[in-house]
């Protein structure tokens with residue numbers, strides 16, 4: 001699939017009247033961040049998607065910026081259809097071959113659904129995620145009316161994927177009643193729309209109780225990952241000693257290409273390990289002069305940002321420093337506070353321990369300091 005040939009449009013211009021609340025639901029907090037941030041991240045990180053645009057309502061600019069920063073946006077309309085139309089008009093200039101149209105109100109979007117939809121576009125004009133109907137369906141107005149046969153019925157979700165020209169023409173030529181989704185517009189215009197397997201994680205948030213249910217689904221879908229990091233630096237005269245982001249008075253300091261903070265390096269490697277993103281040297285090569293003397297805090301924060309971009313949450317860091325001197329105890333609290341501050345965690349999520357090697361080996365002879373760390377994160381099960 002050619003990168004850039006597929007665009008994504010998130011419709012987020014609704015008012016969320018049925019959920020109530022002080023903010024429209026798409027900007028309300030859910031699983032640790034504004035609801036829209038979940039699906040935006042999923043679409044942005046998918047390798048086939050080259051552009052993501054958000055349709056928002058009047059007065060929603062600040063809320064979007066607070067949620068996602070300076071992302072591409074377009075003014076939506078009074079109905080969902082008009083918001084989609086505005087987004088398609090904005091995308092038309094770059095003529096994407098395909099477009100995914102997604103409700104901001106369906107936050108937990110996995111890459112497998114996107115893959116299924118895009119594959120279906122090889123043979124169809126459109127594709128939608130669908131789930132079977134499990135309950136009896138009936139008409140009724142206070143008292144039970146006729147049962148509606150549920151054979152062959154599906155619950156249709158978003159994202160809905162289309163060949164761009166097909167859905168753009170369907171929107172431009174639309175004349176019927178207000179449609180509830182885009183796939184029925186493509187179909188009415190003569191397009192073929194494939195049903196692909198949907199996902200319970202994609203349930204739409206419509207009513208107040210949906211927030212708690214979504215939180216529970218999200219928590220149940222997270223998997224724990226742990227990884228270790230290890231690093232050693234040489235102790236030399238004439239260098240500052242940085243450990244755990246804290247400057248420690250000592251007769252020697254650690255030497256290295258950066259500030260040689262062996263503790264932050266071990267934690268950075270542990271964090272990178274949780275997402276199988278190589279090691280610190282992969283991201284900050286020692287051969288690159290721009291990292292000479294660099295503050296290792298930025299390495300740590302880079303690793304944390306990569307985890308956050310995948311929707312991961314750092315749960316706990318356990319660090320062990322291995323040295324004869326200096327004594328770590330007096331600086332333990334400062335290191336915990338500093339590491340917690342850099343990672344935006346509570347100090348209780350950081351453990352700093354130290355040990356000697358009974359004067360054995362390089363650490364015992366005071367030639368260097370070693371650090372090992374283990375990081376534990378939670379991340380959605382389908383994140384690779």
Ligand SMILES: Nc1ccn([C@@H]2O[C@H](COP(=O)(O)OP(=O)(O)OP(=O)(O)O)[C@@H](O)[C@H]2O)c(=O)n1
Pocket residue numbers: 011012013014015016017018019024026055076077078079080081083084102103104105106204205206
């Ligand atoms: N004029 C509109 C109306 C809806 N939407 C978007 O379409 C999606 C599905 O709509 P719905 O769940 O009905 O959201 P709201 O219209 O906000 O909800 P309500 O009807 O309760 O106000 C949401 O992401 C919503 O922001 C939109 O972009 N423009």
Ligand SMILES: C[C@](O)(CO)[C@H](O)COP(=O)(O)O
Pocket residue numbers: 080103156157158180181182204206
């Ligand atoms: C587009 C949609 O999410 C597909 O199921 C749904 O139709 C939106 O309906 P709403 O009335 O705008 O909530």
